[in-house]
Amino acid sequence: MAKIVVTGAAGNIAYSLLWRIAAGDVFGDEPVDLTLLEIPDAVRAAEGTAMELADSALPLVGNIEVTDDALKAFDGAEAAFLVGAKPRGKGESRSDMLVANGQIFKRQGEAINNGAADGIRVLVVGNPANTNAYIASKAAPDVPKDRFNALMRLDHNRAQSMLADRLSVPSRSIERLAVWGNHSDTQFPDVTYATADGAPVEVERDWYTEEFIPRVAGRGAEIIEVRGKSSAASAASASVDHMRDWVQGTEGRWATAALPSTGEYGVDEGLMFGFPATSDGAWHVVEGLSLNDDQRARLDSNIAALRAEAAIADKLF
Ligand code: NAD
Numbered sequence: 001m002a003k004i005v006v007t008g009a010a011g012n013i014a015y016s017l018l019w020r021i022a023a024g025d026v027f028g029d030e031p032v033d034l035t036l037l038e039i040p041d042a043v044r045a046a047e048g049t050a051m052e053l054a055d056s057a058l059p060l061v062g063n064i065e066v067t068d069d070a071l072k073a074f075d076g077a078e079a080a081f082l083v084g085a086k087p088r089g090k091g092e093s094r095s096d097m098l099v100a101n102g103q104i105f106k107r108q109g110e111a112i113n114n115g116a117a118d119g120i121r122v123l124v125v126g127n128p129a130n131t132n133a134y135i136a137s138k139a140a141p142d143v144p145k146d147r148f149n150a151l152m153r154l155d156h157n158r159a160q161s162m163l164a165d166r167l168s169v170p171s172r173s174i175e176r177l178a179v180w181g182n183h184s185d186t187q188f189p190d191v192t193y194a195t196a197d198g199a200p201v202e203v204e205r206d207w208y209t210e211e212f213i214p215r216v217a218g219r220g221a222e223i224i225e226v227r228g229k230s231s232a233a234s235a236a237s238a239s240v241d242h243m244r245d246w247v248q249g250t251e252g253r254w255a256t257a258a259l260p261s262t263g264e265y266g267v268d269e270g271l272m273f274g275f276p277a278t279s280d281g282a283w284h285v286v287e288g289l290s291l292n293d294d295q296r297a298r299l300d301s302n303i304a305a306l307r308a309e310a311a312i313a314d315k316l317f
């Protein structure tokens with residue numbers, strides 16, 4: 001029975017994510033024990049979520065535990081979704097959350113270092129996701145860096161859907177898409193290598209640079225504006241996609257994952273950067289892509305943004 005931890009268990013994303021995990025959408029038919037980590041003030045609400053999970057009588061679910069003790073939660077954990085963090089409100093940027101949220105990921109990284117199972121897979125969702133993953137990994141020096149990822153699959157899914165809509169094809173037709181960089185306004189949804197039903201995609205330059213790129217990058221803010229709260233079900237769905245692909249592999253298909261750079265494409269080692277990647281149970285950055293000047297400049301602005309966030313994060317240590 002695999003032990004899976006979901007933090008922020010009383011929150012909006014978890015309310016969707018937990019049922020998808022419990023239904024086998026991530027780990028297949030393997031039974032799971034679920035540990036729901038919350039802050040003390042929200043433990044009662046998380047207990048309500050746990051009661052509803054139990055009431056769903058899901059066949060793959062074993063033990064359900066609710067706790068506010070991170071050491072206990074991560075002890076022996078084989079996978080963790082680090083969702084619990086403050087969402088931004090209207091007019092805020094995700095990096096504004098770094099000071100409020102960074103400390104959470106330091107403490108959880110330490111707890112993961114203390115007792116998680118070898119080979120734990122950690123997906124950081126709470127914003128600013130890339131730098132929170134950088135913090136959690138830095139706080140867990142005994143855990144290999146590649147066990148920490150950040151969620152940029154939501155950006156990928158948004159880009160896939162918007163491109164498919166533009167081309168009037170189903171989103172499943174689109175492949176070889178990449179969202180480079182940071183889960184922030186600088187992110188670079190890149191259609192240079194994209195195909196639709198196997199054929200190279202051609203789009204008008206103006207639409208690409210003036211509409212598509214800013215719309216994908218600004219979609220989180222657009223959802224907050226329209227919905228009044230940040231994305232939740234789509235974030236949970238993207239988290240499912242990311243962890244499923246990490247665990248079960250992508251059979252050669254590209255996905256976007258924010259991974260600890262080992263220097264690919266000139267990204268500083270250690271920065272948690274969105275790359276096109278394939279998985280065979282471990283992620284592999286798609287290497288050997290040639291970048292033109294425009295692509296290079298867009299990657300560089302993400303490197304600069306992540307360096308600046310990392311400099312703030314480093315002060316936590
Ligand atoms: P929410 O406010 O509904 O829930 C967050 C929950 O986290 C709350 O119940 C809170 O009590 C809990 N929490 C806070 N500190 C915690 C801690 N130390 N340990 C455990 N739990 C803790 O928020 P939400 O809508 O579920 O969003 C959660 C986070 O995910 C936000 O930071 C949001 O910006 C981010 N997010 C990221 C993406 C992405 O693509 N990376 C997408 C959507 C949302």
Ligand code: LMR
Nearest residue numbers: 088094127220221230231
């Ligand atoms: C998103 O992209 O929907 C999330 O990161 C929430 C946000 O603050 O935009």
